[in-house]
Amino acid sequence: MSLAGYRIRVQRRASVPGWKAALFSVLAILFGLILFSLIFIQAKQNPLEVYRQIFRYAFFNEYGLGLTINRFIFLAFASYAFIIPFRAGLWNIGMPGQLYLGALAAFGVVYAFGGKSGQVSIASGPLIVLMVVAAMVAGALVGGIAGFLRGKWNVNEIVVTMMLNFILFYLVSFMIKDGGPFMNLGGRGESFELPDAARAPLIAGYPYTLVLVFLFMIALQVLFARMSLGYQIRAFGQSPPAARYAGIKPFRISVLVFLLGGALAGLAGYHYFAAVPGVYKIARTYGYFGDLSFYGLICGLISLGNPIAALFMALLFGGLSIGGRYAQGKLHLGFGVDFALMGVLMISLVAFQFFYHYQITFSRVPKSRALAD
Amino acid sequence: MFKARKQEGIELHGDIWKHIQPGEVVLEARGITKRYPGGVLANDHIDFKIRAGEIHAILGENGAGKTTLMSILFGLLQPDEGEIYVRGLPVRFRSPEDAIKMGIGMVHQHRKLVPAHTVMENILLGHPRSRGVIDVKTAEEEVVAIAERYGFKIDPRARVWQLTEGEKQVVEIVKALYRGAKILILDEPTSALTPVETERLLESIETMTQDALGVVPFITHKLPMVLAISDEVTILRRGRVVDRLPTAEATEQILAERMVGRPVIFTLQKPPHEPGQPVLQVEGLSARNNKGVLALKNVSFTVREGEILGIAGVAGNGQHELAETLFGLRPAESGRVQFLGQDVTHAPILDRWKMGMGYTPAERTEVGSIGDFSLVENVAMNYYFDERYNRAGFLDYGGLRQLTEQIIEEFDVATPGPDVKIQTLSGGNLQKVIMGRVLSREPKLVIANLPAQGLDVGATEFVQRKLLEARARDAAVILISEDLDEILALSDWIAPMYEGEIVKLLPAAAAKKEVVGAMIAGVYKENEP
Numbered sequence: 001m002s003l004a005g006y007r008i009r010v011q012r013r014a015s016v017p018g019w020k021a022a023l024f025s026v027l028a029i030l031f032g033l034i035l036f037s038l039i040f041i042q043a044k045q046n047p048l049e050v051y052r053q054i055f056r057y058a059f060f061n062e063y064g065l066g067l068t069i070n071r072f073i074f075l076a077f078a079s080y081a082f083i084i085p086f087r088a089g090l091w092n093i094g095m096p097g098q099l100y101l102g103a104l105a106a107f108g109v110v111y112a113f114g115g116k117s118g119q120v121s122i123a124s125g126p127l128i129v130l131m132v133v134a135a136m137v138a139g140a141l142v143g144g145i146a147g148f149l150r151g152k153w154n155v156n157e158i159v160v161t162m163m164l165n166f167i168l169f170y171l172v173s174f175m176i177k178d179g180g181p182f183m184n185l186g187g188r189g190e191s192f193e194l195p196d197a198a199r200a201p202l203i204a205g206y207p208y209t210l211v212l213v214f215l216f217m218i219a220l221q222v223l224f225a226r227m228s229l230g231y232q233i234r235a236f237g238q239s240p241p242a243a244r245y246a247g248i249k250p251f252r253i254s255v256l257v258f259l260l261g262g263a264l265a266g267l268a269g270y271h272y273f274a275a276v277p278g279v280y281k282i283a284r285t286y287g288y289f290g291d292l293s294f295y296g297l298i299c300g301l302i303s304l305g306n307p308i309a310a311l312f313m314a315l316l317f318g319g320l321s322i323g324g325r326y327a328q329g330k331l332h333l334g335f336g337v338d339f340a341l342m343g344v345l346m347i348s349l350v351a352f353q354f355f356y357h358y359q360i361t362f363s364r365v366p367k368s369r370a371l372a373d
Numbered sequence: 374m375f376k377a378r379k380q381e382g383i384e385l386h387g388d389i390w391k392h393i394q395p396g397e398v399v400l401e402a403r404g405i406t407k408r409y410p411g412g413v414l415a416n417d418h419i420d421f422k423i424r425a426g427e428i429h430a431i432l433g434e435n436g437a438g439k440t441t442l443m444s445i446l447f448g449l450l451q452p453d454e455g456e457i458y459v460r461g462l463p464v465r466f467r468s469p470e471d472a473i474k475m476g477i478g479m480v481h482q483h484r485k486l487v488p489a490h491t492v493m494e495n496i497l498l499g500h501p502r503s504r505g506v507i508d509v510k511t512a513e514e515e516v517v518a519i520a521e522r523y524g525f526k527i528d529p530r531a532r533v534w535q536l537t538e539g540e541k542q543v544v545e546i547v548k549a550l551y552r553g554a555k556i557l558i559l560d561e562p563t564s565a566l567t568p569v570e571t572e573r574l575l576e577s578i579e580t581m582t583q584d585a586l587g588v589v590p591f592i593t594h595k596l597p598m599v600l601a602i603s604d605e606v607t608i609l610r611r612g613r614v615v616d617r618l619p620t621a622e623a624t625e626q627i628l629a630e631r632m633v634g635r636p637v638i639f640t641l642q643k644p645p646h647e648p649g650q651p652v653l654q655v656e657g658l659s660a661r662n663n664k665g666v667l668a669l670k671n672v673s674f675t676v677r678e679g680e681i682l683g684i685a686g687v688a689g690n691g692q693h694e695l696a697e698t699l700f701g702l703r704p705a706e707s708g709r710v711q712f713l714g715q716d717v718t719h720a721p722i723l724d725r726w727k728m729g730m731g732y733t734p735a736e737r738t739e740v741g742s743i744g745d746f747s748l749v750e751n752v753a754m755n756y757y758f759d760e761r762y763n764r765a766g767f768l769d770y771g772g773l774r775q776l777t778e779q780i781i782e783e784f785d786v787a788t789p790g791p792d793v794k795i796q797t798l799s800g801g802n803l804q805k806v807i808m809g810r811v812l813s814r815e816p817k818l819v820i821a822n823l824p825a826q827g828l829d830v831g832a833t834e835f836v837q838r839k840l841l842e843a844r845a846r847d848a849a850v851i852l853i854s855e856d857l858d859e860i861l862a863l864s865d866w867i868a869p870m871y872e873g874e875i876v877k878l879l880p881a882a883a884a885k886k887e888v889v890g891a892m893i894a895g896v897y898k899e900n901e902p
Contacts, residue, residue, distance in 0.1 A: 228757045228768050235754065238743045245702065245732070245740045246754040247723030 006362050013359045022309070024355050025302060029316070032348030036341050043333055050327055054341075058323030069206050070276045071318030072311075074289070076213045077268035078296025079303075079310040080220060081139075084264070085147075085157070085257040087224060087305045089237035092258065093297060094146060094161025095265040096290030097168035098139040102266025103273045103282055104175055105138030106131040107182055107191055116182070116192045124197040131198065132270055139266020140259040142168065147258025151251035157258070169287060176282050184281065191273075191282035200275035207275040209267070213311070216264065220307040233257060268293060292321065295342065302349045304356075317342060389460055390476055390555050395426040398461070399587050400446075400477070400556050405455035407441050415441040416452070417612040423556065423587040428578065430599045430620070431591045432632055433609035434829030436799040439591045442609070443558055446589075447479045448472035478554025480545040480562065488534035495533055496548045520547050523577045538688050539570035546577075556587040561827075563598055567687050568857060568890040575602050596625045596830075608632055633831050641837055641862055644845070648865070649678030652818050652849035653699070658708035660698040667706065669694040670873040674866075676818070676849040681840065683864030683881070684853040686893045691873035692853045693735065696822045699851070700732040701725055712818065723758060731755075731816030733807050735823040735853075737800070741807045744796035748788060751795045752777045752810045780809035785835065801832030808839055819843050820851045825859060837863060857886055857893075871895045 016024075037047030057064040078095045085092040109130045113120040120127060142164055149155035175182045176191040184190050201208050223230040236243040236253045244250060272289050273282045283289075295317045303309030324338025393399065400423045407416040415438045423429045433439045444450040446457065448466030457464050459475050466472045469479070486495045496516055497507060513529045520527040525543045533541065542562065549557060562578075563571045578588055579602070592599055599606055599620065606623060608616045608631045616631045630636055653676045662668035669691045676682045686692045697703035699710060701722045710718045712730060720728075734740040742751050753773050756762045762769045762776075777791040784805040788798055795803060804824065811819065821840060825833040840863060844850055854860050860867055864881045869892035876892040891897040 226767050226770070228763050228766050231750070231753060231757050231768055235743060235746070235750075235757075238745050239739070241736075241740045242743050242754070244722065245700075245734060247721070247726050247758065249721070249723070 006364055009361050009363070010358050011361060012357060016356050021304065021356060024352050025309075025313075025349060028349045028352035029345060031352070032345040035348065036344045039337070039340070040333075045331055045333070050331060050333075053327045053330060054320065054323035056323075057326040058319035064322055064326060066205065066277075067322045068315070068319045069210065070272070071292075071321055072315045073207065073209050073213050074268050074272050074292065075296050075299060075314035075318050076311055077209075077216075077264050077271060078293040079299035079314055080216055080296075080307065081143075081261045081265035081268065081293075082297045082300035083220070083303075083305050083307060083310060084233070084261040085143075086300055087230075087237050088233045088253050088257040089240065090147075090150065090254065090257060091158050092143065092146070092161055092261045092265075093158055093294070094143060094164050094262070095268065095293040095296055097161065097165040098142045098262045098265030099269030099272075099293055100165075100168040100172045100286070100290065101142050102135035102139040102269030103286070104172060104182070105134040105266070106270045106274050107194075107282060109134045110194060110198045111182060111192075115195050115198055118193075118195050120195055120197050122197075127198055128200060131274060132267070135266040135270035135274075136263040137266070139269065140263040143258040143260075143262020143265065144255060145258075147255040150258070151254030157254075165290065169290065172282065172286055176286075182282070188284065190284045194274060194280040198274065199280055202277065207271065207277070209271045209275045212267065217307050217311060224307075229256075265293070268296070295321075295346075298346050298349070302353070317345075320345065389462065393425050393460075396424050398422050399425050399459065400589075401458040401461075402442075402446065403456050403458070405442065405445055405452045405457075407438075407445060407450065407452050414612050416445070416455075418455070419609070419612075419614055421607050421614065421617070423589055425587060426582045427605060428582060428588045428590065428603045430603035430606045431589060431609060432596075432599055432606055432628060433591075434632055434831065435801055435827065436611075436829075437609040437632075438612040439609055440560075441612075443479070443560060443591055446472070447477060447558060473552055473554070476553060476555035477558065478549025478552060478556070479558040479560070480542065480549060481560050486533045486541055486544060488532070490533060491529065492527060492531050492533060492536075492544050493529040495544060496529075496551055500552060516547060516551055519550050523550075523580045524573070525577060537570075539566045539574070542566065542570075542574070554586075556589065557581065559588065559590040561592060562590050563595060567894045568886070569894050569896075571598070578602060596628050599623075599628060600625065610634055629830050633829070635831075641834070641841065643841060643863065646679045646844060646865075648680040649847055651675050651677050652713060653851070654709075654711040655699070656709045656711075658695070658698060658710060659706040660694045660703050661706055662694055668873050669698060669706075671708070672873075672875050673708075674868060674875065674878060676851060676866075678817075678847040678849055679844055680865045681844050681850040681852055681863050683860035683867045684851060684870060685857060685860045685867055685889055686853075686855065686870035688855060690870045690893070692870050693822065694873070695870070696732070696735075696820050696851070696853055699820055700730065702732075726755065726814070727758065729814075729817040730820070731811040731814060731818065732820045733804075733811050733822060733824055735826065737803055737807055738796075742795050742803060745794055747793060748781070748786075748791045748795055748798075748806060749774050749777045751806060752780060755810050755814055776813065780806065780813055784809040784839070801828045804828060804832065804836060808836055812839060812843060815846070816843075816848060818849045818851070820853070822853045823855065824852065826855065833859075857889055860889070861886060869893045869897075 033051060040047040040050045058068045059065060081095050081098065082092050109127070110120065113122045113127065145164065146157045146160040149160055150157040174180050177183065177189050178187065182191040184192050203211065224234060232243070232248045233253055235246060236248055236250065240250060273279060299310045299313035299317060302313050320342050321338060324341050327333065328337045402419060402421050405416050405419040408414050419442055431439055431442065441450060445452050448469045448471050464475055487498065493509065493513055493516065497512065516529055517527065525547060527543060527547060533544065536544065546557070562574060566574060581588060600623065603620045605617070605619055606628065607614055608628065610632060656673050658669060658672045659667060660669040672695060674682065684692050684695065694703060698705050701720060705718050709716060712728060717725060738744060749770065753768065756773060757768060762772050774791055780786065781788060781791060786802050786805045788802060795806065798806065808824065824836050824840065828836065837859065840850055840852060852860065852863055861881065861884065867879045867881050867884050867889060868875045869877065869889050871893055872895065876897060888897065
């Protein structure tokens with residue numbers, strides 16, 4: 001393409017260094033924010049003021065920051081649930097289903113010890129450990145179905161995880177709504193509340209699951225950078241035929257990554273319904289958190305499967321979901337502005353991935369050449 | 374926009390080729406320069422001319438810039454600098470369509486035909502006339518006439534997947550001619566052909582030049598062929614023309630030296646070596662190809678320590694299935710494979726690596742390596758399970774890096790370092806890393822599938838020497854190759870394959886090239902002398 005004497009060309013680039021990838025993400029976020037200002041201008045608001053409100057509440061307001069951190073933890077687990085299969089070239093979009101069953105399993109443990117009545121026949125420590133283990137095992141089992149089918153018969157994992165989401169959504173409904181075993185006696189269409197013994201301890205006012213996020217970040221980093229298993233997952237993700245030739249067993253990798261991914265999604269479910277202060281029950285709007293977990297997928301994709309970079313994305317989207325909702329109420333903006341903003345940012349980030357693979361070059365067309373044409 | 378309209382305006386094609394005198398310059402390239410992102414100068418001011426009735430070979434190693442030049446001449450790439458003239462008229466090709474309109478035809482090395490379609494359908498596919506209604510009958514007659522004119526045999530109704538590589542090549546050439554190509558660019562025209570097919574193709578090319586056509590074959594390593602057919606040779610090295618000479622003044626030695634930039638040894642030293650115990654015993658092995666057709670039929674042989682078994686054959690005669698079945702990448706339909714006395718017919722691939730089998734695949738970029746991985750990570754493909762580099766599940770990347778540096782050193786791999794992505798390496802260097810990685814395990818059996826295919830003279834020589842070294846340290850080697858000279862030079866035993874069967878096991882000392890050539894072409898008769 002030529003423009004005003006310049007030739008503009010799009011060229012494939014061989015690779016992009018980490019700092020450049022980070023720079024593109026920052027530029028993408030700025031671009032998305034600028035683009036979305038149009039919506040605020042149209043609503044007769046000063047965009048700078050709106051963004052100030054959003055970010056101030058999300059990150060600098062004591063109450064808002066607490067909410068942001070809760071969302072951050074949730075999104076971090078959800079993005080790790082996506083990243084592990086993603087590094088093996090497989091797509092886990094079953095975080096909702098996995099976290100639903102994870103939450104049900106955690107509540108199931110409490111139920112088994114008589115917790116529905118408000119008292120449990122077990123000490124708090126072991127109970128919480130059992131809840132976490134149950135949530136992870138349950139999530140892993142849901143994920144494992146997709147991994148097994150994929151590894152054994154090459155059934156598409158996207159379809160399987162997607163469909164399981166629907167099944168498990170209604171399973172939760174069955175369990176907590178009228179007549180379900182986990183039904184809240186108040187009949188509000190939500191689950192029973194966790195007794196005090198089952199509520200997760202707080203560290204400096206934040207759920208202890210925050211510590212788990214960083215432990216898993218280190219674990220994943222070590223897995224992929226240092227361990228033989230991580231190497232095998234990456235090799236399989238890059239080239240299944242080459243991995244097979246090297247003796248890596250496709251079935252084993254498929255099942256393993258989905259078990260691990262599912263376990264982390266289960267943990268996300270545990271976190272939001274059993275560890276976030278003030279919740280401690282499977283809320284009536286549990287579907288909202290299923291949808292929110294897809295932002296974990298976005299975080300994983302944008303960070304190209306890097307467990308550290310994914311945390312920055314999780315913090316950003318966690319903060320925006322909280323700050324956006326706050327600004328919407330405070331400034332009387334239209335309904336759904338928070339999700340629209342996150343959507344625009346997401347699309348902008350995805351679109352900017354173009355620059356990971358291509359670069360645009362400008363060169364002056366020589367005069368003589370232009371004439372020769 | 375103006376440019377585009379003018380291009381369309383040049384429907385000169387018919388006119389431009391009128392009244393051609395033999396010896397007149399029909400295609401000229403001046404100062405062609407192409408720089409790739411990253412600063413690689415693939416073509417550096419290349420000039421060359423082709424005259425009517427001339428066969429002008431372009432010779433060069435991999436990475437010398439042949440493919441780039443060819444793509445520019447055919448409009449697949451645009452040069453950064455330089456001009457192309459067709460009969461003195463400056464032209465600019467924005468796509469292959471422009472090049473075809475100007476009478477330039479190209480026959481690709483990797484055939485670009487649709488296997489499920491018939492020959493005729495493939496020839497008409499994308500032909501300008503096929504947009505309207507085609508009189509298939511007339512078209513068929515025209516195609517057959519063209520083929521006959523140049524001594525090709527062609528069945529317009531055959532399905533392409535049924536054809537041999539040689540027949541597919543003929544279809545490609547006829548397709549180009551049917552579109553009115555006056556200048557034919559041939560990319561490695563004989564790389565997949567049997568000796569008999571090669572002979573026939575060369576005769577046809579001779580005929581073409583009588584019609585005042587220009588033929589430009591691009592060749593990597595088949596020097597005898599250059600000498601046999603071309604009138605003039607242009608030699609490329611590192612993107613530049615290093616020499617241009619009439620073929621009459623050239624010898625193999627001169628061409629190789631100019632091309633590589635140093636003297637090349639042509640005859641490999643294969644010292645006599647006493648074979649030892651049997652390493653691999655294969656009995657009645659059969660397997661299916663990807664279409665589910667039985668492609669390997671009841672094959673039996675034994676390879677012993679310090680012995681090279683050469684599997685000769687034209688592509689698609691079961692050699693590939695044999696290699697994959699021996700290494701467990703393809704399930705055996707029936708039969709038995711014993712490695713060092715153990716039945717491994719159905720053993721997992723990982724066990725085979727651990728037991729001391731090694732395989733270098735023909736698909737080096739898809740199977741043999743992982744492009745986005747560094748050299749170190751690619752070397753890890755054969756070591757991630759090895760106790761020397763895997764301690765309690767943790768990989769010793771430091772040790773692997775050292776190992777990679779050793780391989781780079783010993784195999785003379787041209788690379789900026791062990792941490793670059795392997796996809797930045799040229800084909801020859803990639804193969805050196807793969808061979809180095811597999812051979813560094815000191816396997817007791819090496820299955821080398823087309824180890825030198827597509828490599829330049831220098832890398833070919835190197836890879837072949839390494840296989841002989843493996844033999845010298847008493848490894849059993851199975852060498853699969855489509856190059857009869859390579860098979861004859863390296864093997865102790867030769868197994869020519871035709872249609873999934875080994876025609877006959879021959880001791881290499883007594884094997885004649887013509888006999889093996891007849892066997893792989895399916896025209897060998899037991900009783901004839």
